[in-house]
Every structure is written in C-alpha cells, then in structure tokens.
Amino acid sequence: MMKNKKVEADNPFLPQEIIRDILTRLPVKALNRFQCVCRHWRDLFKDPSFIADHFHHSNRQNPYILFQRGHSHDNHLDLYSLGSDMQERRFQNPPLIEHLNHGKIVGSSNGLLCVQPNRLRYSRHSLLLWNPAIKEVKLVPETDFRLDFYPYGIHSIGFGFCPSLNDYKIVVAFFKNHFEMFKVYSLRSNSWKEVEYRLDACDVYYRVTHIFYRVTVNGVMFWWGDIRKDHGKHIEIVIFSFDLATEVWTVIPMPEQHSSTFSKSLMVYEGKLAFVICTKDFEHSAIHLWVREEGVGASGETWNWTKKFTSNPYPSSGLFPETMWGNEIFCRIWDGESTNTVLFNPTTEKFKDHNISKCNNMHQIFNYVESLVSVEGTKY
Incomplete structure (x- = not known):
C-alpha cells in the first residue's frame, strides 16, 4: 500500500x-x-x-473598450483597445483589411467585429467579419446592393448575436422617408435575405429623419432615431427594435426627456436595455439612466422604463456618456479642442478622470471582449 x-x-x-x-x-x-x-x-x-x-x-x-481613431475625411482603421490597466494597445490589421483600404468598425459582438471597408466601389464584398484575438477574417458574401449608394437615402448597419438561434446577424436598414428595405445576413447560413418590413406599432403616418445604431440586448437589436408624425407636424424621438429571431420590428417610446438634454445613448445595464442622457448647464453636467423592464406599467403596457439614478454634478459642460464598461459608465469629455475620458461608478456615485492620449480623435467606441468564436474565415 x-x-x-x-x-x-x-x-x-x-x-x-x-x-x-x-x-x-x-x-x-x-x-x-x-x-x-x-x-x-x-x-x-x-x-x-x-x-x-x-x-x-x-x-x-477582461472587458475592453475598443475605439477607432481617425479624421472624418479618411476613415482609416486605426484601432486601439483599452483594458482595466488603462493602457492603450493598437490592433494589428489583417492583410485583407489593408488591401481594402481600411474602413470603419460598424459593430462588435462577443469578440467579433463587423468592418465596412472603404473600397466599396470596386467590390460588392461590402462587409467583413473579423476576430482579432484568433486572427481570423471573413469576407461577407456578395450582395445585390451597394452600401455606398442608395438613391436619395441613408443606410444604418447593426451587428449582433442571437442566443436562441446561436447565430450572428448583420442587419442593414435602408430608408428615404420611411423604412423601405431591410437586408439580413446570417453567419450560420452564410447568406443574405430581404426581410419584410412588419412594424407592429405604427398605424400613423411617420417619416424617419435620423437613425443611430447602438446595442443588441438578448438577441434584440436597438436603434434610436427621430421620426415626424401626423404628416410631418410633430417630431418625436423613439427607439426602433428588431428581434433577430422573429425578425419583427417594434417602435418603443422614449422615457421622460429633459429640456436641458445635451447628449443621449443606448447601453446595456445589468443585462437590460438602458437609455442614458446627459443634462447640462453652463458649468456642470449630470447623467440620468433608465432601464427597460418587464412589468405592467400605468398605461397597461407590458414593458416600462424605470429610472435607476441621477449622478452628482460633474464640472464640465461637454460630457458624453458612451457605454457601460464593467460596472462603470465610460464617458468622453470634449472641451472644444481635445478629448478626455472619465468613468462614472453608479454604486459609489463618483467620477474618475483619466488622461488617455490616444482618445484624442476618437470617433467610434465599442465594447470588446476577446473570444475564441470563429467567423469561419481564413487565418492570417
């Protein structure tokens, strides 16, 4: 023994x-x-x-902030990640992206990035999927439309993960006055399809004037934008949602607005859709956060907005809340000449300033986490 x-x-x-x-x-x-x-x-x-x-x-x-630097006239894919040590690290672009003249990030999900190259006029391969951590990149299949050309209209691109289908989808919304066309790409099927525009909460005349993509929460993609209702007489800010599983659109009313609202953003807070605004006076700013929660509200709706907090005043009139990073809100500060960053902790109600040199010229910000998820592409 x-x-x-x-x-x-x-x-x-x-x-x-x-x-x-x-x-x-x-x-x-x-x-x-x-x-x-x-x-x-x-x-x-x-x-x-x-x-x-x-x-x-x-x-x-190990959550990161991913930000793209550059000027509006070049859109070079100049990417940096910011970790918990507050150190900036530059991403190495794959040869395919360099060949397509750089471009811009249009979405980030579970370690995958959706990239729109600049050189669209030479190819209908208008988008790429990229996992920088495992050095894998994939050309999204050819399409029957061009993202750099839609007569008299605008397009908006969303990228997100659908847990119920275990699938990643790219949604491209084209619109002039109304939404007019939607194209959806599925990574699992590696193909595009056109989706019928079925909006279950819009029986009045409206016209879209702006739309901005921000987040995907539990398989639902959210935009916020401006619409004109009642034959253009009334402007209203609303949230558009698109369920990646059922492929149904919904219009969601915004929570209470402030007359002194300076900036606004959609985020993910504790696994739920959050709407964050910043109000300001001449010298100070404050952050207000609402969360979209299930439960019958006063109007009888099954979903309602719950206000979680209002921050203490911050000594700057140029505060832009961007995204949740861990348990803090990542904000940009613009003083008219340069950009700085500040983190707000809702639990401690404290702001922490950080002087991050590469944040100057920052014009795209995403959450990013390294992962082993494959895009079924080529290694480099």
Missing part, C-alpha cells in the same frame, strides 16, 4: 474537469499557443461549450 501511495505522489494527476476549468480562465493568446500541446486541447478549443465558458469568464474579468 505504501508503495502505491509513493507512485501516486511521484505522478501528480489533475482531473480533466479541473484542467478544463483552468483553461477557460486563460487569455486567448495563451490558448492559441497551447493548441500544439496535444490534439485533445486543439479540439477542445473549438468545442462550442468550451468557447461559451471561456467567453463567460473573459467577459467578467
């Missing part, structure tokens, strides 16, 4: 479930190196269950 115990001590053993749990907590860069350890590990890193568990840990422990 003693001899057997000695053999066990000389040959330490970890159960496979413990090894798996350790691996799910490691950064993607390490897992990329460990693929050559053995075939079992290489296959494990491609297993959907392992990929989901790894993302769960990464999302809790």
Whole structure:
C-alpha cells in the first residue's frame, strides 16, 4: 500500500474537469499557443461549450473598450483597445483589411467585429467579419446592393448575436422617408435575405429623419432615431427594435426627456436595455439612466422604463456618456479642442478622470471582449 501511495505522489494527476476549468480562465493568446500541446486541447478549443465558458469568464474579468481613431475625411482603421490597466494597445490589421483600404468598425459582438471597408466601389464584398484575438477574417458574401449608394437615402448597419438561434446577424436598414428595405445576413447560413418590413406599432403616418445604431440586448437589436408624425407636424424621438429571431420590428417610446438634454445613448445595464442622457448647464453636467423592464406599467403596457439614478454634478459642460464598461459608465469629455475620458461608478456615485492620449480623435467606441468564436474565415 505504501508503495502505491509513493507512485501516486511521484505522478501528480489533475482531473480533466479541473484542467478544463483552468483553461477557460486563460487569455486567448495563451490558448492559441497551447493548441500544439496535444490534439485533445486543439479540439477542445473549438468545442462550442468550451468557447461559451471561456467567453463567460473573459467577459467578467477582461472587458475592453475598443475605439477607432481617425479624421472624418479618411476613415482609416486605426484601432486601439483599452483594458482595466488603462493602457492603450493598437490592433494589428489583417492583410485583407489593408488591401481594402481600411474602413470603419460598424459593430462588435462577443469578440467579433463587423468592418465596412472603404473600397466599396470596386467590390460588392461590402462587409467583413473579423476576430482579432484568433486572427481570423471573413469576407461577407456578395450582395445585390451597394452600401455606398442608395438613391436619395441613408443606410444604418447593426451587428449582433442571437442566443436562441446561436447565430450572428448583420442587419442593414435602408430608408428615404420611411423604412423601405431591410437586408439580413446570417453567419450560420452564410447568406443574405430581404426581410419584410412588419412594424407592429405604427398605424400613423411617420417619416424617419435620423437613425443611430447602438446595442443588441438578448438577441434584440436597438436603434434610436427621430421620426415626424401626423404628416410631418410633430417630431418625436423613439427607439426602433428588431428581434433577430422573429425578425419583427417594434417602435418603443422614449422615457421622460429633459429640456436641458445635451447628449443621449443606448447601453446595456445589468443585462437590460438602458437609455442614458446627459443634462447640462453652463458649468456642470449630470447623467440620468433608465432601464427597460418587464412589468405592467400605468398605461397597461407590458414593458416600462424605470429610472435607476441621477449622478452628482460633474464640472464640465461637454460630457458624453458612451457605454457601460464593467460596472462603470465610460464617458468622453470634449472641451472644444481635445478629448478626455472619465468613468462614472453608479454604486459609489463618483467620477474618475483619466488622461488617455490616444482618445484624442476618437470617433467610434465599442465594447470588446476577446473570444475564441470563429467567423469561419481564413487565418492570417
């Protein structure tokens, strides 16, 4: 018996479930190196269950802010990530994006980026999907439309994940006065289709004047925009939602507005859709946050807005709340000449200033988490 115990001590053993749990907590860069350890590990890193568990840990422990720098006249894909150490790190663009003359990020979801290249006039490959962590990029299939040309109209692009279908979708909304055409791309089917415009809450005349894509929450994509109702006599700010599973559109009323509203944004707060506005006077700003929650409200609707908090005044009249980062709100400050950043913690009700050099010229901001999710593309 003693001899057997000695053999066990000389040959330490970890159960496979413990090894798996350790691996799910490691950064993607390490897992990329460990693929050559053995075939079992290489296959494990491609297993959907392992990929989901790894993302769960990464999302809790290592969320990033991704921002694109550049001038409005060039749109170069000059990307940086900002981690919890508040250090900026530049992304290396894949050769395919360099070949297509850079471009801009139009969406971020579960470690995947949707990129719109600049060189649209030479190709109908108008979008790319890219996972920078595993260095994989995919040309989205050719389309029968051009994103750089829609007669007398505008387009808006959304990119998000649908948990119920385990699918990533790109939604392109074209409109002139009304919404007129919608195209949806599915990563699982690797194909486009046109979606019928079925809006279940719009029996009055309206005209879209602006639309801005912001977030996807639990498989539902949200925009906010301006509409003109009653034959153009009344302007109203509303939220447009698109369910990625059922492919049905809905118009959602906004929560209470302030006459001194300076900026507004849609975010994800505690797993729910949040609407954040910033009000200002001559010297100070304040942040107000509402959350869209299920429950019968005073009007009998099954969903209603609940106001969660109003921040203390912040000594700046140029505060722009952008997104939730962990448990804090990431904000930009614009003083007319340069951009700085500040984090607001709703729990402590405190602002923290950060001087981040690369934030100057920042014009695209996204949440980003490294993941092993594949775009079924090519490695570089």
